[in-house]
Amino acid sequence: YLAGKGSLRNICCTYEISSPRVLRDWIKKYNGHKTIKSHNKQGDRIMTNGRKTTYEERIEIVAFCISNNDDYQATADKFNVSYQQVYTWVRKYKANGYEELIDRRGKRKDTDEITESDKLSAQLKLIEAENRRLKMEIDFLKKLKEVERRR
Numbered sequence: 001y002l003a004g005k006g007s008l009r010n011i012c013c014t015y016e017i018s019s020p021r022v023l024r025d026w027i028k029k030y031n032g033h034k035t036i037k038s039h040n041k042q043g044d045r046i047m048t049n050g051r052k053t054t055y056e057e058r059i060e061i062v063a064f065c066i067s068n069n070d071d072y073q074a075t076a077d078k079f080n081v082s083y084q085q086v087y088t089w090v091r092k093y094k095a096n097g098y099e100e101l102i103d104r105r106g107k108r109k110d111t112d113e114i115t116e117s118d119k120l121s122a123q124l125k126l127i128e129a130e131n132r133r134l135k136m137e138i139d140f141l142k143k144l145k146e147v148e149r150r151r
Contacts, residue, residue: 064079
């Protein structure tokens with residue numbers, strides 16, 4: 001465009017630029033000697049996907065983060081995990097120690113570990129689910145009788 005080899009609109013069509021306004025902004029930045037970035041990389045680093053880690057790795061990650069003045073971003077980058085996960089692990093460690101870093105997802109409690117209130121709440125959930133199923137069955141039968149009466 002600066003060489004005079006086409007209009008804003010023609011150059012946008014040739015190089016599949018979304019609008020002449022975008023090209024105009026790029027030209028202003030170029031003439032102002034500012035760097036043009038393809039996109040904001042700050043958001044990319046924060047939202048990176050984590051990976052599966054072992055208990056020992058989590059301990060190492062937390063230790064590294066704390067020794068580096070709680071620099072969560074540097075820790076996340078070094079160990080290839082998400083910023084949020086590092087933050088969560090450090091917070092759990094500071095609240096309750098290294099035992100909190102154990103991954104307990106999908107683990108059932110032993111029968112001796114289950115308290116009476118846990119047993120009652122589980123039983124209540126089962127009864128509520130059965131109650132919902134029976135209500136649905138009754139509603140279905142009512143609807144079926146209504147359809148049969150119409151015939």
